Amino acid sequence: MLTDITLGQYFPGTSFLHKLDPRAKILGTLIFIVAIFFADSLASYGVVTAFVVLNFAISHLPIKLIAKSLKPLWIIIIFTMSIHVFSTPGEVLWQYGILHITQEGVYQGCLMTARLVYLIVFSSLLTYTTSPIVLTDGIEHLLNPFKRVGVPAHELAMMMTIALRFIPTLLEETDRIMKAQTARGANFTSGSLWQRGKNMIPLLVPLFVSAFRRAEDLATAMEARCYRGGEGRTRMNELAYTYRDAVAMTAVLVVTFILAAMRWFL
Amino acid sequence: MSIPMIKLDHMSHAYQDEEGKTVYAVKDISLTIEPGEFVAVIGTNGSGKSTLAKHFNVLLTPTGGACEVCGLRTDDPDNVWDIRQEVGMVFQNPDNQIVAAVVEEDVAFGPENLGVPSEEIKQRVSDALKRVNMTIYAKHGPHLLSGGQKQRIAIAGILAMQSHCIVLDEPTAMLDPVGRREVMETIRQLNAEGITVIIITHFMEEAVQADRVVVVNQGEVKMDGAPRSVFSHVDELKAMGLDVPVAAEIAARLREKGIDLPGDIITKEELGEALCRLS
Amino acid sequence: MYSHTARRQQPVSTKSLCMTAVCMAVVFMMTFMPRIPIPFGYAHLGDAVIFLLILFLPRRQAGFAASIGSAFSDLLGGFPIWILPTLVIKWVMVEIVFRMAAIPAAGERPSVLSMRMLLAFSVSALWMVIAYAGAGALLYGSTGAGLLMTPGLIGEGVINVAAAMAVGAALQKAAECF
Amino acid sequence: MSIKLDTVTYTYGVGSPFERTALHETSVEIHEGEFVGIIGHTGSGKSTFVQLLNGLIHPTKGVVTVDGTDISKKTKEVMAIRHKVGMVFQYPEYQLFEETIAKDIAFGPRNFGLSEDEIEERVREAMEFVGLDYDTYADRSPFRLSGGQMRRVAIAGVIAIHPKYLILDEPSAGLDPVGRREIFSEIQRWHKEKNITVILVSHNMEDISQMATRLLVLSHGNIVLDGEPLDIFSHRQQTLHDAGVSVPPVTEVLQYLQSKGFDISDRVHSVDEGVAAVYDCIRRMNHAH
Numbered sequence A: 001m002l003t004d005i006t007l008g009q010y011f012p013g014t015s016f017l018h019k020l021d022p023r024a025k026i027l028g029t030l031i032f033i034v035a036i037f038f039a040d041s042l043a044s045y046g047v048v049t050a051f052v053v054l055n056f057a058i059s060h061l062p063i064k065l066i067a068k069s070l071k072p073l074w075i076i077i078i079f080t081m082s083i084h085v086f087s088t089p090g091e092v093l094w095q096y097g098i099l100h101i102t103q104e105g106v107y108q109g110c111l112m113t114a115r116l117v118y119l120i121v122f123s124s125l126l127t128y129t130t131s132p133i134v135l136t137d138g139i140e141h142l143l144n145p146f147k148r149v150g151v152p153a154h155e156l157a158m159m160m161t162i163a164l165r166f167i168p169t170l171l172e173e174t175d176r177i178m179k180a181q182t183a184r185g186a187n188f189t190s191g192s193l194w195q196r197g198k199n200m201i202p203l204l205v206p207l208f209v210s211a212f213r214r215a216e217d218l219a220t221a222m223e224a225r226c227y228r229g230g231e232g233r234t235r236m237n238e239l240a241y242t243y244r245d246a247v248a249m250t251a252v253l254v255v256t257f258i259l260a261a262m263r264w265f266l
Numbered sequence B: 001m002s003i004p005m006i007k008l009d010h011m012s013h014a015y016q017d018e019e020g021k022t023v024y025a026v027k028d029i030s031l032t033i034e035p036g037e038f039v040a041v042i043g044t045n046g047s048g049k050s051t052l053a054k055h056f057n058v059l060l061t062p063t064g065g066a067c068e069v070c071g072l073r074t075d076d077p078d079n080v081w082d083i084r085q086e087v088g089m090v091f092q093n094p095d096n097q098i099v100a101a102v103v104e105e106d107v108a109f110g111p112e113n114l115g116v117p118s119e120e121i122k123q124r125v126s127d128a129l130k131r132v133n134m135t136i137y138a139k140h141g142p143h144l145l146s147g148g149q150k151q152r153i154a155i156a157g158i159l160a161m162q163s164h165c166i167v168l169d170e171p172t173a174m175l176d177p178v179g180r181r182e183v184m185e186t187i188r189q190l191n192a193e194g195i196t197v198i199i200i201t202h203f204m205e206e207a208v209q210a211d212r213v214v215v216v217n218q219g220e221v222k223m224d225g226a227p228r229s230v231f232s233h234v235d236e237l238k239a240m241g242l243d244v245p246v247a248a249e250i251a252a253r254l255r256e257k258g259i260d261l262p263g264d265i266i267t268k269e270e271l272g273e274a275l276c277r278l279s
Numbered sequence C: 001m002y003s004h005t006a007r008r009q010q011p012v013s014t015k016s017l018c019m020t021a022v023c024m025a026v027v028f029m030m031t032f033m034p035r036i037p038i039p040f041g042y043a044h045l046g047d048a049v050i051f052l053l054i055l056f057l058p059r060r061q062a063g064f065a066a067s068i069g070s071a072f073s074d075l076l077g078g079f080p081i082w083i084l085p086t087l088v089i090k091w092v093m094v095e096i097v098f099r100m101a102a103i104p105a106a107g108e109r110p111s112v113l114s115m116r117m118l119l120a121f122s123v124s125a126l127w128m129v130i131a132y133a134g135a136g137a138l139l140y141g142s143t144g145a146g147l148l149m150t151p152g153l154i155g156e157g158v159i160n161v162a163a164a165m166a167v168g169a170a171l172q173k174a175a176e177c178f
Numbered sequence D: 001m002s003i004k005l006d007t008v009t010y011t012y013g014v015g016s017p018f019e020r021t022a023l024h025e026t027s028v029e030i031h032e033g034e035f036v037g038i039i040g041h042t043g044s045g046k047s048t049f050v051q052l053l054n055g056l057i058h059p060t061k062g063v064v065t066v067d068g069t070d071i072s073k074k075t076k077e078v079m080a081i082r083h084k085v086g087m088v089f090q091y092p093e094y095q096l097f098e099e100t101i102a103k104d105i106a107f108g109p110r111n112f113g114l115s116e117d118e119i120e121e122r123v124r125e126a127m128e129f130v131g132l133d134y135d136t137y138a139d140r141s142p143f144r145l146s147g148g149q150m151r152r153v154a155i156a157g158v159i160a161i162h163p164k165y166l167i168l169d170e171p172s173a174g175l176d177p178v179g180r181r182e183i184f185s186e187i188q189r190w191h192k193e194k195n196i197t198v199i200l201v202s203h204n205m206e207d208i209s210q211m212a213t214r215l216l217v218l219s220h221g222n223i224v225l226d227g228e229p230l231d232i233f234s235h236r237q238q239t240l241h242d243a244g245v246s247v248p249p250v251t252e253v254l255q256y257l258q259s260k261g262f263d264i265s266d267r268v269h270s271v272d273e274g275v276a277a278v279y280d281c282i283r284r285m286n287h288a289h
């Protein structure tokens, strides 16, 4: 089988974070990401660091996952760092021609880099501890209140569920189509820009056709199973808040409040 | 007398083809299926089997005549959901009928649509999975299952709706021999538990397992009876482009050559016995 | 038996819901798996697929398929902080294509091989480049990071417009048969 | 001239947690002019095996050669041998993409650089071969055909390449008996008339026993049997059973009769031959009385 792609980044476990309600996790992550932007001093970065480290510790995830989530971004991280280090005016520490490093630059660069790293690590915590299916469920519930303003919460969730369900199937299909066309001498990798675009016809057309055929079959199968929209539907696994979620939300809000206070009132 | 599971009364269904001409896919069929029966429908590609089957679940309604399921007419829009709950369908492509990305969620899909409370759904799902012998796969992703297992999940999805009738449209066409056997075993067992089974198939080994075989050709029912009597018409079936079980074919050819064999042989055991009596 | 007292009409038909869902999956796949070799590695074809959604889906559904499909790619690929910007950017991309190509509410789809479509795709791609560079600058906290992303984004935009134009006509012919 | 596998191992997902060896140190040689049937349980490695034969996947270990050319690595040669080794995948109708049937069939020949005249010639020939009338069908859209017809167009698309070796991975899945027979009689004709080497993967033992001149049985990534089909079906039942496959239905009936004490040969290719064998046996019995 192809690597189990629908699980994405999910790293199964039973920690406090794994057990949190997805709604609490999504909201908490969003709030804390905003809160990270409040931090502007060494002290407030200390608070952020402590909170990120605490969360990582209670998630029981292996340390190497941090490295994994940062890996695709190391160029950007180094770049961010150097831009700040070299371009911030201030007390010069080192100079060579027009290049100079200032004390403020080093300071700013470190803070900015830290912010970037925390943003990535913290948002990855959400995807490491929650499977996409559970996330979808959480999103549906979070969108429910917006139904009144015309957000089709149930339909969106259903679409996401079906899309997740069909991703592995369509990946296999893509692989098969590519192999079949390759066997007929197709070439996906060379030629002019226009030619490369045209080369995609033997891949994309059958892929869409097959996707539509599947959509049609699936719609028939769903109606045969009494599907008719979200109204009056129940769910097997109802989401339920527990004391855990209350604890987690309180913690996030408290940290956010502290960070806001440190920025604007201290 | 009890109410028939399915009752077709001179039912027809016509499609419009590309040029807008009317083409009859099902023509004037009258057929009654009683609760608890195990019926196999055979016929060549394009003979109208799928069209017929879709009427049982109100995916199509007759363009002529009438179709009743459990005494409810399918052309009355008020009956649609009651009928769909009563008659479940399994389709040919195992990949294209699974909705959710986790097995148990998929089995729960039907009852969820019916508005069954959460606790009861859990119960029904675990029962249904047990009946198709898939309990250990409850938390798996469907893409990790074999074709035969996927079809059993589809069957479980119907059981969870507590339907009393299952219509299977070539459920084994895309499976390997092992998957085919698994699915047929499951179906036979469910029929023994009292569920009405209607199976469309191209495989004669499967048709002989039914209590009754209906042969459809060009939209009409050409034969209807016990497998034994239907498969004794070897030449007629072959003329329609259908296969017959090997033992039946051998027996028929030997009869043509003047060997005195009974006309209702369909298994190798029966052939063997009949030949033993000869000597 | 559970009774089914009259429920309201579904807002989206089951078939159109499924169509949107599989399109979402296709957008995801083509975004997630870079397939076309370009000088600095591989480009993905997600945006080409997004442009071509105009052939199959109504505007709103195309918006959902595009934005959520791409967001899935961020989610499953390990860039969760990009989810929010992606949702907005891709939604607007679809809006641009639909508004500029002036799709009538129902009926005939316009031909892909026209100046108008080319322009619509190009403007949409341009928005994508600017918006992602801007979002990059914001998220990574430096204009430099945004600038660093720009050449790659431009390359991707050009490839995707070309691929959409090249594939569009063939896809349109096939889609007529459904 | 032959396709040769020399201690070939193929592993999916090397280095990932999903690592799985689908073929173990397999050596086999397929000669020109053979009709090779390949059977085995699901996941036994049949599809993996045939994909190695035209360089769609490259061995993890070992060497694959086609007519003496090494295709084990991603090189230019692989492209060159693709028109020698044609491959029809399972459900090939899902790969159609062109506006018209003729254009779709022409895709392969065009990729291999034939002239327009040659291409048209090939398309005509291939369509005639699969029983689709050129004048009626050439300009129709392949998406408006029935499933069986689409399958034929797809097969024609591979045949038009004029491969020396033709690989078919379950070409008859999902067709009714008539459709299946039509496709196979065409393939067999191609094999005989043009002396094409055919490699057929199938779950249908009847098709194999009717056509194959050599049978390979795969089990858990190993070739466990290799020989004449009728020999294998009549003498190696236990090995077949262990490999999760069965004998053709006629053979099964005949072997049952044998077990009941009838003196019948189970070496038959088809039902007709089976009938003859039983008839023969009965006559002999009657004479003995």
Ligand SMILES: Nc1ncnc2c1ncn2[C@@H]1O[C@H](COP(=O)(O)OP(=O)(O)OP(=O)(O)O)[C@@H](O)[C@H]1O
Residues within 6 Å of the ligand: B015, B016, B017, B024, B025, B043, B044, B045, B046, B047, B048, B049, B050, B051, B052
């Ligand atoms: N939606 C449709 N529109 C027009 N014609 C149709 C439609 N569906 C089926 N038909 C036609 O109706 C006839 C019967 O089709 P049906 O699918 O019921 O056959 P079948 O017996 O199930 O065949 P198969 O064995 O291939 O599944 C065929 O001639 C087919 O072309």
Ligand SMILES: Nc1ncnc2c1ncn2[C@@H]1O[C@H](COP(=O)(O)OP(=O)(O)OP(=O)(O)O)[C@@H](O)[C@H]1O
Residues within 6 Å of the ligand: A001, A002, B176, D012, D013, D020, D021, D022, D040, D041, D042, D043, D044, D045, D046, D047, D048, D049
């Ligand atoms: N793309 C892939 N990634 C990982 N593992 C794979 C992949 N394709 C096949 N496998 C594994 O390799 C083994 C052999 O697969 P293969 O497809 O060759 O079997 P097969 O004999 O063709 O089976 P079938 O009869 O089901 O077509 C199986 O265990 C399968 O799970």
Ligand SMILES: [Mg+2]
Residues within 6 Å of the ligand: B049, B050, B051, B169
């Ligand atoms: Mg059918």
Ligand SMILES: [Mg+2]
Residues within 6 Å of the ligand: D046, D047, D048, D169
């Ligand atoms: Mg295979």
